[in-house]
Amino acid sequence: MTTSTAIVTTAPEGTFEIRDITLKEMRSDEIVVRMVATGVCHTDFSCANGTIPVPSPIILGHEGAGVVECVGPDVYHVQVGDHVVLSFPACGAELWGSIVIYGVGSVGLAGVMSAAKLTPAARIVAVDVSEEKLQAASKLGATHVINSSEQDVVKAVRDLTNGNGSDCAFDTTGNGKVIEAMIAASTNTAKVASVGSSPIGHFVNIEVASWIGRGISYSGACQGSAVPRVTVPHVAPDPASRAIHFAEHSMNGNHSSAGFSELFQDPSKVVDEYKIPDVPLGSSRNVKAIYIGMGMSGIDFAYHAGKVPNLEVQLYEKNDAPGGTWLENQYPGCACDVPIATYQYRWALKPDWDHYYAYQPDILKYLQDVAEEHDLTRFCKFKHQVTSAEWLEDKGKWRVAVMEDNDPSKIRYDEAEFLINGSGILNSWKWPDIAGRKEFKGDMVHSARWDKNVDLKGKRIAVIGIGSSAIQVVPSVLEQSEKLYVFARSKTWITPGYASKYAGPDDSDELKKRWRNDSTDYLRYVKSIELDLSGIWKMFLKEGSANAEATEFARHIMENKLNHRKDLIEGLVPTEFPFGCRRPTPGTGFLEALANPKTTLLKGGIKAFDATG
Template identity: 45%
Template sequence: MATNIDVPVCNGIEAAPSMQERPGVYGWPTTNENGYTIQEVPMGTKCFRKAIVVGAGASGLDFAKFQRERLTNFECVIYEKNDEVSGTWTENRYPGCACDIPSVTYQYTWEKKIWSQFYSGAAEILEYFKHVADKYELRQYIKLRHEVVHAQWDEDAGKWLVKVKNLAEGTEFEDSAEILINASGIFNYWEWPRIKGLKDYKGILAHSANYPAALELEGKRIAIVGTGASGLQLTAALQKKASHLYTWIRTGTWITSSYGSNFAGPDGGNFEYSEEQKKRFIEDPEYYLKYVKEVESALSDPLAVLKDTPISKLAQEFSKTLMKQKLRGREDLLEALIPTTFPVGCKRRTPGNGYLEALVQSNVTTFCKASLDEITEKGFIDPNGNEVEVDAIILATGFNTTWVPRFPIVANGKDLRHIYQKDALSYLGVAAPYMPNYFTFYGPYSPIGQGSVLAMMDVFTVWMLQMIEKMQTEDIKSFVPKQDAIEEYGEHTKLLIKRFVWDGPCRSWMKSGTIDGPPSSYAGTRAQAQVLSPIPSLLVCLLTWRTYSMELLATPRFEDFDIKYKNRNRWQFLGNGFSLRDVDGRDITWYWGFVGNEDKQRNFDI
């Protein structure tokens, strides 16, 4: 540790020599018989630390913004595999691709935008994140077209050794940092489904997460596989273009009203904000804030995610009625789509704007209670064994949503890929078993079940910054979450989550694609984790289910971590008997209050 700070003038007498020179000048001891040495710096001096961040999507940008504003003597580098920031919104560009969360809540609390529509399309969301990166000068920390392929903890050095592939040049190099932050997100690792004959198909083949920008399907015969959010959006968009469209419904799913539908257009549909509305949002920020809070509150009713409550049952009846109205007596579709074994919300709610309406059109054939099992050179084999020719097959089969990392993350002989193969547990969704100085956004058992994810990102970031600041000021080598803290958290969560709709018998990405696996979502309201957040703007997020997790993450529980220090004496950070406040020009009698509301040491003429 080192500092260039000199001792200030005291009562008109210069307090020389410098802080570092004094022990030698005055003959003070600096080292004892055991070899322990005083560090000649004031308490509070920040040791240098560096973080490597994986991903420049919403989470990575959030961390970049706050570390720039809050941390000193700190280096941050973000490796992003794509050629632009924004993560999933760079990759997903299929027809109809949009966010099913209202625009005004799918934005950072610290950068509000006047959106064109109630539900924004992928292109507008991408432009928003690019704007954030430019406005807050975050690109200086980001290396695009760079993919992290391996991370190994070096216990002796107290650093992560990270292998990075430069995708533009095809080369590989190694970087190192004390801290590794995984901000790669939940929906960023798409893969081809395992369908017989997939590689034999000669027509147009595309995946929703890697959709060709120039693909034109007007008048084509199209098959769409998948009934998740992307499948529903594609079906609604391409039905209007296709000469004929084929879809499959393997299992039932609740098609619900849109998130925030009370504020949406007719039947919960999308709408464009009028010029008058946008003008008022701009000219009256308090009104806009009230509007945002009302919409967000509507997304986050805590009773709606509890099993077997009157509200839960009402949501189920409402969705059933809605589906019957839009399917116009198509009993085959109703029987295939309406679930009978699990409640609304067991899977993430699926607002199907235009999907049900598309299914009943004359140019759509839906194979009910069936799956696409075989593809041929010209098309596919239907449930009756007949070959059906199509011009294009679009696979909206989603992402690999297991918690297994996409690259080896190894520490102390343990690979996180192996640890997370089954029943992945984490520390509050922000740290992982056995992994020193490894932080994550939205790890297992995070509050991912409902509503917008962006508000919680601020909470995760602030938690990480507090951990890093403690690491810097106390010269800490490593934090590792205690295994008993992780296991006890898992025990509590697994029991509590049985009260919530996510625990129902449905196949869900929260269960890594299984029916009976444990839902790896946070069991509680969002509010439980953040009420005392250090960032005042975050207080707008103290609502309903998320507040539970927000309060919990407001301040790190350092007692849940095994801490190792750089030096053998944990108190070495106390330094030379001075506080940083004594020497950096701040008011040394601050406890009496500030004169002129200014934290500055001054001599007063009295």
């Protein structure tokens, strides 16, 4: 039996002690080395604290140097008295014309540095999404860098290698898509390896025929997979000219506990002055979230996020009040086209709406009342518009530019760990690009910026388009008009209101009173409507019988409401696509308005305006 002295820990307590140990009998293919020095790193630390599950007790130091004292009969490369370096085994070393390293964090940068010092590679290419890391790679020996967020990696690598692809490549990310790109960017007979670990169950898609046909060798590299007897002599025959500087700290083994403490807490002992924080897993920290807009979703965010501990919430709203689209859109007939019972907050139910499909003024009042009742406006700066945002990699934060009072000279900046864009996609309105539009001498209004000062009574009115807004505007202005012209460039499916079977007359005062006193009963009513709405999805499956039935039903409804007028049916009812290819638009009163003698439907686009229209 052979005895030795070692630093031993019993995971997961993480305490260290110097202890005498007894080694197993040496096998015929093993050697006994008297250790002169050993290294400890984060792998040892992770084993000691239980992060890496290994049986205990654990002998620390999986890499080191010493002198051979005994050699087994099946060992041919060393003899007693040799000075040796110990590490994990691997496949060996080769010379390549190009090396590409995917991901240049600490492991990738070590690879760049090693490649630059140890191989005569013509090209050492670093690939990453971080400019800061790519700059570090250039300083440590990378001859070329590729920002994969800005370039096609496969094309960029092949361009750098005269179209051939890389001879050798290493992935340190563990990301399947990156590994697939690495193989695609490699030359025939290339050797590629994965160094970065992936979660269990993570897979890579590789075309077997292409892989085999190209003769590419793909392997996993455990702990860097260095072969000491091959790589160490290559590294250190001439320390003066070929030494690689690594940060190091040495101490007597009797002080191992203190040594670990210094290694992982003293920034002077760690590369790039990085300090591993002494913060337990799951600890909270103060962070900030910026939300753009205070419409319906912004109010909901403020309500929930405002209750999260350690979270600072800041909303920026370009308008002078909350409401979002319901504040900006105030055209005639503006309303919600789904039952209002399903278009409200679960935490602020309103059982006494005036209409089943609520109109814009009622919805806006509801939103603003909710914001005021719950004091949510305290999180928001109004008349503040976010104009740009950029991610600060070094800080791990978003930096946003905010314009105050719509004044470009008043720009301020704010930073936060989280940025949520709730500004919507339909509020950047514009006038149609039609020749001569500005020559028109009459009043011209846009549904997204309705001018309430315009008097429509007794006027000839033209409505351009038959989208959702037009479908609500047309029946609302028909009575005021002398003559109404509706321009329809394309056809669309127009249906009765969603879940209309629950509509009927507006809810009675008695029913509203009951719901105010019994929220459970009201919630049951709301859920019944939502269940009805959720059940219509089958009619949107193109090949299903439900879609064919829905198409015929919608066609029948439209033809009836258009009084079976052939000119209106041909101009409005779709024949090229079935129901559901575009969102069906509920349009109470719209089809009837088109069939009114005062209305003329004009099919096709508008070529130009003149002074009279």
